[in-house]
Structures are given as structure tokens and as C-alpha cells.
Amino acid sequence: MGILEVKGVNKRFGGLQALGDVNLSVSENSVHAIIGPNGAGKSTLLNCLVGKLIPDTGSVMFDGQSVLGQTPYQINQMGISRVFQTPEIFGDLSVMENMMIPCLAKRDGSFELNAWPSVNSQKDIIEHAEQVLEDMNMAEKRDMHASSLSRGDKRRLEIGMCLAQEPRLLLLDEPTAGMARADTNNTIDLLKEIKDQRDITIAIIEHDMHVVFSLAERITVLAQGTPLVEDTPDNIKGHPKVREAYLGEAQV
Amino acid sequence: MLGLNNKDLRLFIIVICLTVFAPFILNPFPETSELAQFNAGYPDLMQRFIIFGIFAIGFNILFGLTGYLSFGHAAFLGVGSYAAIWMMKLLTLNVIPAILMSIVFAGLFAVVVGYISLRRSGIYFSILTLAFAQMSYALAYSVLTPITGGETGLQIKATDTPLLSNLAEGEIGRANLFGLDMRSSFELELGNWLFTFNAGYYIAVVFMLIAFYLSIRLFRSPFGMMLRAVKSNQQRMNYTGLNSKPYTLAAFVISGMYAGLAGGLMVAMDTQVGPERMFWTASGEVVLMSILGGAGTLIGPVLGAGMIKYMENIISKINDNILHKWFEFMPDGIEDFLVTIIHPFIGKGWHLTLGLLFMAVIIFLPGGLVELGQRIGRLFRRGGSKDTAAQSTPAE
Numbered sequence: 001m002g003i004l005e006v007k008g009v010n011k012r013f014g015g016l017q018a019l020g021d022v023n024l025s026v027s028e029n030s031v032h033a034i035i036g037p038n039g040a041g042k043s044t045l046l047n048c049l050v051g052k053l054i055p056d057t058g059s060v061m062f063d064g065q066s067v068l069g070q071t072p073y074q075i076n077q078m079g080i081s082r083v084f085q086t087p088e089i090f091g092d093l094s095v096m097e098n099m100m101i102p103c104l105a106k107r108d109g110s111f112e113l114n115a116w117p118s119v120n121s122q123k124d125i126i127e128h129a130e131q132v133l134e135d136m137n138m139a140e141k142r143d144m145h146a147s148s149l150s151r152g153d154k155r156r157l158e159i160g161m162c163l164a165q166e167p168r169l170l171l172l173d174e175p176t177a178g179m180a181r182a183d184t185n186n187t188i189d190l191l192k193e194i195k196d197q198r199d200i201t202i203a204i205i206e207h208d209m210h211v212v213f214s215l216a217e218r219i220t221v222l223a224q225g226t227p228l229v230e231d232t233p234d235n236i237k238g239h240p241k242v243r244e245a246y247l248g249e250a251q252v
Numbered sequence: 253m254l255g256l257n258n259k260d261l262r263l264f265i266i267v268i269c270l271t272v273f274a275p276f277i278l279n280p281f282p283e284t285s286e287l288a289q290f291n292a293g294y295p296d297l298m299q300r301f302i303i304f305g306i307f308a309i310g311f312n313i314l315f316g317l318t319g320y321l322s323f324g325h326a327a328f329l330g331v332g333s334y335a336a337i338w339m340m341k342l343l344t345l346n347v348i349p350a351i352l353m354s355i356v357f358a359g360l361f362a363v364v365v366g367y368i369s370l371r372r373s374g375i376y377f378s379i380l381t382l383a384f385a386q387m388s389y390a391l392a393y394s395v396l397t398p399i400t401g402g403e404t405g406l407q408i409k410a411t412d413t414p415l416l417s418n419l420a421e422g423e424i425g426r427a428n429l430f431g432l433d434m435r436s437s438f439e440l441e442l443g444n445w446l447f448t449f450n451a452g453y454y455i456a457v458v459f460m461l462i463a464f465y466l467s468i469r470l471f472r473s474p475f476g477m478m479l480r481a482v483k484s485n486q487q488r489m490n491y492t493g494l495n496s497k498p499y500t501l502a503a504f505v506i507s508g509m510y511a512g513l514a515g516g517l518m519v520a521m522d523t524q525v526g527p528e529r530m531f532w533t534a535s536g537e538v539v540l541m542s543i544l545g546g547a548g549t550l551i552g553p554v555l556g557a558g559m560i561k562y563m564e565n566i567i568s569k570i571n572d573n574i575l576h577k578w579f580e581f582m583p584d585g586i587e588d589f590l591v592t593i594i595h596p597f598i599g600k601g602w603h604l605t606l607g608l609l610f611m612a613v614i615i616f617l618p619g620g621l622v623e624l625g626q627r628i629g630r631l632f633r634r635g636g637s638k639d640t641a642a643q644s645t646p647a648e
Binding site: 076097105111113120122 | 255256257469470472473474475476477478480481483484485487488489490491492493494495498499502506
């Protein structure tokens with residue numbers, strides 16, 4: 001039984017069947033990639049996992065608890081953190097403040113009227129945030145405006161913010177989309193490091209085969225809203241059905 | 253000290269000095285001089301600086317930090333005022349219970365308005381708050397006349413006999429603080445200068461300093477950081493396990509309570525209320541104050557409030573006769589010409605001057621008067637030594 005269990009999920013937008021009977025099991029402490037051509041339903045599936053969309057039928061269980069009907073912040077507090085396709089950070093705030101917010105969310109929960117003490121007096125939060133910045137190799141950028149970071153650093157910061165919450169499941173939505181090769185390789189290295197150093201499950205949606213085959217331990221191929229196969233990367237590479245549906249276009 | 257960092261503490265001390273010595277600072281010209289009309293050191297106007305300063309500080313907690321532009325904050329000012337005057341009519345003419353009640357009632361009303369309005373953001377939120385405020389105004393004018401006095405508003409009358417105040421038969425009660433009449437003043441004559449120290453003003457100052465101190469603490473707290481996060485990226489916030497709704501609602505209610513305090517103080521200074529206090533232009537005014545001074549900064553809204561109230565009271569007093577006196581020394585034709593040119597900008601035309609000033613600030617100083625201060629500070633820093641640079645940097 002995996003940490004994330006998706007069973008019989010259907011999602012329909014008007015006449016379009018975006019997801020048809022999706023079953024997916026992500027086992028704990030693995031890296032699971034979900035790939036598929038454009039319009040295969042990858043993003044719809046992800047949105048169903050984080051509470052942005054509610055599936056028409058089926059169940060999504062995280063660690064034995066249903067996430068259906070929960071709002072994104074509740075699901076996040078259960079231990080699922082999400083990295084967006086374009087980095088979503090607090091652009092008006094400094095890098096350090098960006099990092100302190102998830103630390104506060106981890107300590108104080110979804111709401112706390114903490115209006116009397118100053119931020120600087122929250123030693124545990126500062127320590128925690130500085131530690132994560134250190135881990136992300138961003139310590140020297142702590143006072144920069146987050147919006148002035150490079151694309152790669154924004155991604156790094158966003159991943160760091162997710163890790164600061166010590167999630168059990170990290171969801172990545174095309175983390176290298178639109179990145180230069182060097183940045184992509186940096187991100188791969190970062191994710192490998194995270195995987196090696198922490199007890200964390202990573203589910204990754206990706207277009208870039210280079211990223212997928214460098215990281216994933218299991219791969220699920222989606223096509224037209226339905227999982228085609230689920231297997232190890234080596235088996236996926238040679239799978240005729242997959243080639244036909246997807247890799248045929250990309251020649252790996 | 254006081255749990256503030258050095259920069260904030262310095263700012264707070266500056267504000268304390270400015271407000272305490274305002275009767276001197278605002279009366280720089282001797283009574284006999286031509287320029288005496290630019291003096292703003294009389295109690296009525298100084299009270300207004302302080303009260304609208306509180307209103308703007310509170311508004312800035314919502315607008316400056318979360319970015320939610322409420323266009324109906326005058327409603328809370330009005331609710332606070334009505335609550336305060338009813339306390340005075342029924343319970344006691346002491347201003348403390350009246351002011352406390354004004355905060356409580358404005359806060360409760362803000363919970364209702366905020367809960368509904370905050371279901372939407374951006375322009376829709378602004379319109380919802382505007383609708384609530386206009387609704388309150390219309391209700392106060394008509395249906396709620398038994399409570400609000402309708403068009404004539406409410407005043408303390410000879411027939412009012414508050415429970416705890418011993419009034420002689422037919423005596424019109426006066427607002428007081430444990431016996432100290434709000435209107436009592438101490439006048440100090442120094443040469444040609446006349447300085448007035450008014451009890452009501454200093455009581456308002458105490459409330460304003462408390463309000464300002466609390467707002468500094470809020471700005472620097474984790475809660476304040478969350479409010480800035482709301483403004484920056486709500487999506488990221490929700491996916492970071494934070495529920496942005498109670499954060500914005502708390503900010504809305506706190507800023508509504510500040511408005512209620514301002515309304516209560518208005519009644520404490522001048523014991524009357526009318527529904528026009530809730531009209532939408534009053535809500536717009538506090539928006540202008542915040543933006544003119546510098547939204548999201550600590551001191552900006554107070555500066556903006558002072559600026560607007562100064563112009564409203566001083567520029568509007570200048571008339572053509574005064575202009576003629578100023579330009580007397582010029583040849584007749586030029587004198588008349590100049591007076592004709594300046595005429596639309598003074599007296600009732602002060603709104604035009606304000607509008608132009610507002611446009612200039614938005615275009616050239618998006619950060620408001622605070623940005624102007626910072627730019628001047630930077631000029632000094634470039635010119636002067638390092639030592640003076642630290643001095644001239646305006647705090648916020």
C-alpha cells in the first residue's frame with residue numbers, strides 16, 4: 001500500500017473526459033514520474049491531488065486519509081507540498097521572508113493571530129529558515145528581493161520553501177519547463193540530493209525525458225486521461241505501447 | 253526598547269515629539285503677521301489631524317499590507333460615532349466608555365461586512381465594501397432614523413440624562429474625561445504668538461500614539477508578514493498550508509476597529525453625528541490619504557491625513573481678497589491677472605489643488621510623501637558625510 005493511492009478517478013469537463021478511471025499508487029520514499037503527451041490529463045490529475053479540482057468519482061487517499069473535499073491548505077497541512085510549473089514565490093518579500101513563511105506555517109498551522117511579537121524574536125523560525133537556505137545554497141541571497149532572483153534560483157527557493165515544511169510527499173509540476181539546460185541539470189542534481197538526504201516521496205510530472213529518466217524509480221504513462229502502463233524506467237523505454245503513444249514523437 | 257528595533261523606535265519617538273509639540277510646530281507665524289492664516293495650531297484642526305491619522309493608520313493595515321482596497325471604511329467610522337454618542341446619551345458623558353464601545357461596535361460590524369466582502373478580491377471586493385457603506389449611509393438617513401436621528405443626526409441635548417452623570421435640570425452635558433472637559437484649553441501667550449493646549453487634543457494624541465505603536469508591532473510581527481504574503485501571492489500561501497481568509501478578515505476587522513476608534517474620538521471632541529460621515533466621499537478620502545502619504549509604510553498614512561486635512565482647512569480659507577493683498581505690490585493689470593489665474597485653486601477650489609497634487613504624487617512619487625522624504629534623504633547622503641546620511645534617512 002503506497003503513501004498515495006488514487007483509485008478509479010474520473011474527471012469530466014463538459015464533453016471532455018479529462019481523466020478516465022485513473023489508478024495510481026505511489027510507494028513511500030520513491031520517486032514516481034507521471035509522463036504523457038500534451039492533453040493526457042497530467043495537470044488535471046495533479047490538481048485533483050492537491051484539492052484544486054474535485055474528481056467526479058473515485059478516491060484519493062494520502063497516508064490512509066481521503067483528501068477529497070479538502071481545501072489546498074488543509075491538504076498541504078496533511079503533508080503534501082506542491083511546486084508549480086512557473087515558480088510561485090512571494091515576489092514582494094525577501095528570500096529570507098519567503099523561507100520563514102512556510103516555517104511559520106509548519107509551526108503555527110493554517111492561521112495564527114501572532115501580531116504582538118516581532119518576527120526577529122522568533123529564533124526557532126529564523127534558525128529553521130536559515131538552515132533550509134543553507135541546504136539550498138542560497139544563504140548569501142537571503143536579503144535579496146525574491147522577484148529579482150534568476151529563474152533557476154526562484155525554482156530553488158520554491159523547492160526550499162516546500163522542503164521547509166518537511167512534507168511527506170513533494171509534488172512537482174514540470175519543474176524544469178522553460179529552463180536552460182544548465183538550470184535543468186542543476187535542478188536534477190538538487191532533486192537527487194533531496195531524495196538521498198531525506199525521507200521524502202516525490203511525484204513528478206514532466207515532459208523532459210532526460211529529467212524523468214535521471215530521477216524516476218517508477219513511471220506511469222498517461223494517454224488520453226488513462227494510465228497506459230506503469231513500470232520501471234528501463235522497461236518503459238522499450239515498451240511498444242509507450243513508444244507509440246508518446247516516445248515516438250521524441251526519439252529517446 | 254518597547255520591543256521595537258532602533259529604526260522603529262526612532263520613528264515612534266519622532267511621532268511622539270511631533271504630536272506633543274504640535275501646538276508650537278503648527279503655529280510658526282505670529283498672530284499679527286499676514287501669514288497667520290497658514291497656522292494650523294488650533295484645537296479643532298489639530299484634533300482632526302490626529303483623528304484622521306488614526307483612521308488612515310487603520311486603513312493602511314488593510315490596504316497597505318494585504319492590498320485589499322476597501323472603499324467603505326467610512327461606514328465603520330460612522331458606526332463608531334453612533335455607538336459613542338449613544339453611550340454618552342445613555343450611560344455617561346465620560347469619553348472612555350464611549351470610545352471603547354465605538355471600537356467594539358465598529359469591530360462587530362466589520363466582522364459582518366468583512367465576512368461577506370472578502371469572498372471576493374480585487375475590484376469586486378472594493379465594490380462590495382462600497383455597497384455596504386452606501387447602504388449604511390442610506391439606512392442611517394432613512395429607516396434607522398429612530399437610532400441615528402436621520403438627517404439631523406444626533407447631538408447631546410438638555411433632555412439627555414446619562415445614568416452615571418449628575419447633571420442639573422436642563423443642563424446640556426459636555427464630554428469629559430473624569431471631569432476634565434474636552435473643550436478646556438490652556439493658552440500660552442509668548443510675544444506675538446498664541447499657543448493653545450487643548451485637553452481633547454491631548455487625549456486624542458494618547459489614543460493615536462497607542463494606535464500607532466500597535467500598528468508598528470503588527471507590521472513587524474509574523475502576522476504582518478502573513479498579510480504581506482496575502483498581497484504578494486495568495487496561491488503560494490494556500491499551497492503553503494496557510495488559510496488566507498482568516499488573515500484578511502482579521503486585518504479587515506482590526507482596521508475597522510481603528511476606524512471605529514476614530515469615529516468615537518470625533519464624538520468625544522465634538523458631540524454630534526450625522527449620516528454624512530458615512531458617505532462614500534469620506535471612504536474615498538482615507539484611500540487618498542494612504543496613497544498620498546505612502547501606502548504600506550508606517551508613517552505615510554499619517555502624513556497623508558495631515559496633508560489633506562491641512563489643505564481642506566487652510567487653502568479653502570484663502571479668498572480673492574487675500575490674494576489681492578498678496579499681489580498688491582504689482583501693477584494693477586498683472587495683479588488682477590494673477591488673481592484670476594490662482595482663483596480656481598483656492599477657496600472652494602481646493603479640491604482642484606488636491607487633485608493636481610495627487611496626480612503629481614502618483615506619477616512622480618508612486619511611494620507617496622514617504623518616497624519624497626527618502627529621495628531627499630538620499631540627496632543628503634550623496635552630498636554629506638556618512639554620519640549625516642544615517643541621520644537623514646527617514647525611517648519608513
